[in-house]
Amino acid sequence: MDKLKFNKNEIISIGKLSYISNDIYKLEVENITEDIALSGFYLINENNDELMGDFSNFTTKYKNTDEENTYYISTGIVYTEPEKEPEKELTEEEIAEQKKLALEFTKNNKISEMSNACETAIENGVEVNGKHYSYTVQDQSNMLNAMNLAKETGMEVPYHADGESCGLYNYDTISAIYIQETMNLTTNQTYFNQLKLYILSISDVDKTDDIAAIKYGDKLTGEYLDKYNEIMNQSKKIVEKVVTLNA
Secondary structure, eight states: EEEETTTTTOOOOOEEEEETTTEEEEEEEEEHHHHHTSSEEEEEEEOOOOEEETTTOOEEEEEEEOSTTTEEEEEEOOOOOOOOOOOOOHHHHHHHHHHHHHHHHHHHHHHHHHHHHHHHHHOOOEEEETTEEEOOOHHHHHHHHHHHHHHOSOEEEEOTTTSOOOOOOOHHHHHHHHHHHHHHHHHHHHHHHHHHHHHHHHOOOGHHHHHOOOOOOOOOOOOHHHHHHHHHHHHHHHHHHHHHHHH
């Protein structure tokens, strides 16, 4: 702490003097009024009371502050707020470009969100005969290998439903699960691809809110629904063919 002798106060005060610049200091001291703080003062040696600094010309309030018992003092400098630059008014072309960028950003974000939802729906798998079977990338490989092994050997092979221990599955049982998993994968991939095309087709820059509101599972319409139905009908025919060939 610092010992301070103010010109308008006979009593020596204890406070803290902080350097800001050669002409500006921060003064923290209790039990004085502003007119005393701005009367000029001397810095006194705390051990022998010798004069250490002359601040008698620091008589100007540099700026106001809400800090308690604190004064910003100067040799005549007064703080002024910097002038704010006027906000630039955008041209019609700049506004249009901003809207275009916002549209593309929203579309890309929504497509990424829908892609993640599609992947989750596939990996969540299906339920068959009261048992649930997930379909992660590893599950897909394991299930296909088990099905092929059962077909080639004519023997039951080990596999398991989620959260259960391994059991023995014959070819008919595991192939039925595999077909449902494959249809679930195809259904979600086809749906996502058509939904993605729909999102990409939107060119109205004022439709960003509509795009942001799209949810996975929303109904397809128009040409996107027609293409979805076409692909799914063909996929069902393929599955029926596979079942027939392996019967």
